Amino acid sequence: MTKSVRIALDAMGGDHGPEVIVSGAALALSQHSDISYLFFGDEHEVGPLVAAHPALAAVSGVRHASVAIRMDDKPSQALRTGRRTSSMWMAIEAVKKGEADAAFSAGNTGALMAMAKICLHMTPYIDRPAIAAVWPTLRGESIVLDVGATIGADSQHLVDLAIMGSAMARIFLGLDRPKVGLLNIGTEEIKGLDEVKTASRILRETALPNLDYRGFVEGDDIGKGTVDVVVTEGFAGNIALKTAEGTAKQIGTYLKQALSSSLWSKLGYLLARRAFAALEEKLDPRKVNGGVFLGLNGVVIKSHGGSDAVGTARAIEIGYEMVKDELLSKIQESLAGRAGAQKSQAPAAPASSIGS
Known part of the structure; x- marks a missing residue:
């Protein structure tokens, strides 16, 4: 049996709320039957939306998050109010814990990047992330x-x-x-x-x-x-x-x-x-x-905040492809190759003379 790609979704991020996120996830599932989901958000709001899609509900879990990061929150503010308890943080943390293969959010880009860096850390050889x-x-x-x-x-x-x-x-x-x-x-x-x-x-x-x-x-x-x-x-x-x-x-x-x-x-x-x-x-x-955060120890996908279900599905599918084709291992392999190539091309240190 083919192993499913597990996507953790910040259901509260974006301009249009969880309805668009859930609809986009259902659309992506219709194209890729080996996706499963973890939705993070207000369970009273997200749960009924997921339940309205039987096929989606069968491969999804909903976990309650008490905080939703706002689009106008500064990254430092988002970290103070939403670390550990926000739908955004919990989706990223699911990747760190191995409960999901990729995290998705249509929310605040600066907050998402700050949380992802703190929670997942940078991959070896990389000091700064990229989108x-x-x-x-x-x-x-x-x-x-x-x-x-x-x-x-x-x-x-x-x-x-x-x-x-x-x-x-x-x-x-x-x-x-x-x-x-x-x-x-x-x-x-x-x-x-x-x-x-x-x-x-x-x-x-x-x-x-x-x-x-x-x-x-x-x-x-x-x-x-x-x-x-x-x-x-x-x-x-x-x-x-x-x-x-x-x-x-x-x-x-x-x-x-x-x-x-x-x-x-x-x-x-x-x-x-x-x-x-x-x-x-x-x-x-x-x-x-769908923008891909690169340089992290985990796959994080950023969707446009104003996107509809079609755009949301496309961003989820990009995350699916990055996981399926092992993006992280390919990046680490290439970075290790670069480090080795640069080391081999570095000029040799001059030999010290005896008695000098």
């Missing part, structure tokens, strides 16, 4: 990180991001050696911050078997799909992500306005509605919902 996002491109999909976990990055952290992102791409995109690029203000080696240029040199000089470093990429290369993994620090990555989401909504609004502006445009829409439906599918942010 990796799946990005639609003209060639399919790519992985972009960091999209907001930490601000700023030194050269070694950028190298770590490249390694972790390539491990995720090996799973999610099915690639043996994902193409990796460093986001920069130009593709020329002389451009950019010193830390970015140093990271580029390290990636070129260090023999890493699980990634194919392609140098610098620019902002427009993200959507083109020039590389499979785009690496940047969290400030720039978060701006890029929010800009892309806003641009997609802007294009969608322009199209709706144009297609309803006259009788002829409405007729044109009827004639080309299949093409417009395909475009709408491409622009649908729910299809790529």
Whole structure:
């Protein structure tokens, strides 16, 4: 019998409450019968919602949490009021205790990251976490990180991001050696911050078997799909992500306005509605919902707070895939390989002369 993937859900996180979380979990279960769930939240509210889905109820448990972290809580405040007793903390702690394989939340990103770091700790060789996002491109999909976990990055952290992102791409995109690029203000080696240029040199000089470093990429290369993994620090990555989401909504609004502006445009829409439906599918942010927290001793998935059941299901499915294909072991294997490669390339210490 196939072992189920156990997902711990913060049922109280997000903008729309537990109904969306429960509906999304039921939808994900309909696509993957080997998922089981632990819901954490107000049992009087969550229990009846789960019971309304018999198939879901059969593979789920509901545990009461007395505190729900608010979207506007500061991370320090969330830790003071919700450590041990909040639905968010309890979902993460279930991973630490081995009761779940992954934790999911649509709640406060800063609080989730702070709790995850304290509860799960960092994986060996990694000092700072990252959030990796799946990005639609003209060639399919790519992985972009960091999209907001930490601000700023030194050269070694950028190298770590490249390694972790390539491990995720090996799973999610099915690639043996994902193409990796460093986001920069130009593709020329002389451009950019010193830390970015140093990271580029390290990636070129260090023999890493699980990634194919392609140098610098620019902002427009993200959507083109020039590389499979785009690496940047969290400030720039978060701006890029929010800009892309806003641009997609802007294009969608322009199209709706144009297609309803006259009788002829409405007729044109009827004639080309299949093409417009395909475009709408491409622009649908729910299809790529779900950020993966990387660098932790456990799988944690962050869903967009305003997502509906479809987006929630997609984020849960990303967590399912990361567990199923052993993301953590692949990251640790790659990081250990990097440490060994850098050690072997380090210059030997000069021999001491006798009598010196």
